[in-house]
Amino acid sequence: MARVGIPRGLFFFYQYPLWKTFFTDLGAEVITSSPTSRQTIDQGIDSTVDECCLPIKVYFGHVGQLLEQQPDYILAPRFISIEPRSYICPKFMGIPDMIRAQWPHCPPLIDITVDCSRDTRELWNNIYRAGLLFTGSRKSIYDAYQHGLREMKRVRVWTRQGYSPLEAIELWDGKREGPVKPQDNHICVGILGHGYSLYDPAISLQLIEKLKQLGCKVAFLESCVKEQIEAEAARLPKKLFWTLGRKMVGAALLMDKNPAIDGIVYLACFGCGPDSMVGDIIARKVRHKPFMLVTIDEHSGEGGLLTRLEAFCDMLRRKKVQGFEDNLSPYGLHAHSP
Ligand code: SF4
Structure with a gap:
């Protein structure tokens, strides 16, 4: 054979x-x-x-x-x-x-x-x-x-239905048992990036797992409705001719409107031409949600990523509980205190 x-x-x-x-x-x-x-x-x-x-x-x-x-x-x-x-x-x-x-x-x-x-x-x-x-x-x-x-x-x-593409492939291949545990966490983070970076745990430095450990529900591009992604992407003045880039911009705009999503993280690869442009377009177009761009390469370490994710999630939680970002002073004083 x-x-x-x-x-x-x-x-x-x-x-x-x-x-x-x-x-x-x-x-x-x-x-x-x-x-x-x-x-x-x-x-x-x-x-x-x-x-x-x-x-x-x-x-x-x-x-x-x-x-x-x-x-x-x-x-x-x-x-x-x-x-x-x-x-x-x-x-x-x-x-x-x-x-x-x-x-x-x-x-x-x-x-x-x-x-x-x-x-x-x-x-x-x-x-x-x-x-x-x-x-x-x-x-x-x-x-x-x-x-x-x-x-x-x-x-x-x-x-x-909420599986990441890697989880869905493992399920299909008989290497994982379903169904997925319902995620009933307090904050929800939409994640974007090229699938082969985002869903490969070694490339993404376990980004998805880390967010889950920090108590976040994770929303994927693949769980958005395709027609809605295309409709949002069509709002750009010029059509993006990269298939994956266009879908990411459309999904980011869709997530920006979705009240169930608290923040958006975009995983970019250093040296990637499309990422350098798509990440920038998304950063400019996302107006209603906190947005974080994470750029990785083969030298990136998990510690640095974890610190950024912790800070991002803390900020999302504060924003959700208090209804606004309280602008904590780096000197230890509350920015709004007398
Ligand atoms: S340059 Fe960017 S879009 Fe091209 S293969 Fe690499 S990560 Fe993917």
């Missing part, structure tokens, strides 16, 4: 159920790398150029770990566009070439080109070519792909 390796990074957090179902239905065994660890990050740093953002470095760390398992193929799609007239970060385009340059003797890459801004028949032809590696039956390939799409939709239903 052929073994297909799927690195646990980047599109994994969006599309793992699709591709696992597709290859499994075609008779292949799917293997993944282990969850991100410090070793993965270090391996990624050694395998990429300094200019790459942290998620790309981590992805390369996962590819390196997968190679140790000697798969027959590695799935490394070339994402260009996942919806018409909107694009994915150009770093995704170069992934298969960068892998081949780093590991010239790596197993064959399944480098399906995903460009939905072109004719969708092109996408199907690419998927068909990938399927031909495992079967000659066009119908089996078509059925496997359709099955994969259905599984991905099933996972998305869970994310709308």
Whole structure:
């Protein structure tokens, strides 16, 4: 049985159920790398150029770990566009070439080109070519792909119910038990960022877990209604042409209006072009909620993040209890005291 390796990074957090179902239905065994660890990050740093953002470095760390398992193929799609007239970060385009340059003797890459801004028949032809590696039956390939799409939709239903994408994938994969415990905490924080940074606990420095430990309920972009996100994003004077960036801006504006959300945290990666622009747009547009931008890279430490989150949550609590921010003086005096 052929073994297909799927690195646990980047599109994994969006599309793992699709591709696992597709290859499994075609008779292949799917293997993944282990969850991100410090070793993965270090391996990624050694395998990429300094200019790459942290998620790309981590992805390369996962590819390196997968190679140790000697798969027959590695799935490394070339994402260009996942919806018409909107694009994915150009770093995704170069992934298969960068892998081949780093590991010239790596197993064959399944480098399906995903460009939905072109004719969708092109996408199907690419998927068909990938399927031909495992079967000659066009119908089996078509059925496997359709099955994969259905599984991905099933996972998305869970994310709308409050699971993070990683939790939903683990639930789907039988690695987690549901249902999610109801979060009845006092304050609610909306979190935003690229999914492969935000939902990878090692990249995000356990941001979600830390907020929960600080007594916060956490709201995700994925639990917002898609049409409402698009309607909010459409209020920008110019359409953002990055799919993920546009969704984040739309979700931020939606969260800004939502009375159940007390504050918003945006996780950005140092060296990320889209983040530098999207984070700034959100900071300017969010008018009614406290907003915090956290920028991370491979040198960031958990202690610094925890201190900032504690301060942010303390401020949200004070604001909620007292109805206003009481402007505590750094000298120990109340700013409004006589
Ligand atoms: S969008 Fe930013 S974080 Fe994502 S791959 Fe591109 S540069 Fe890296």
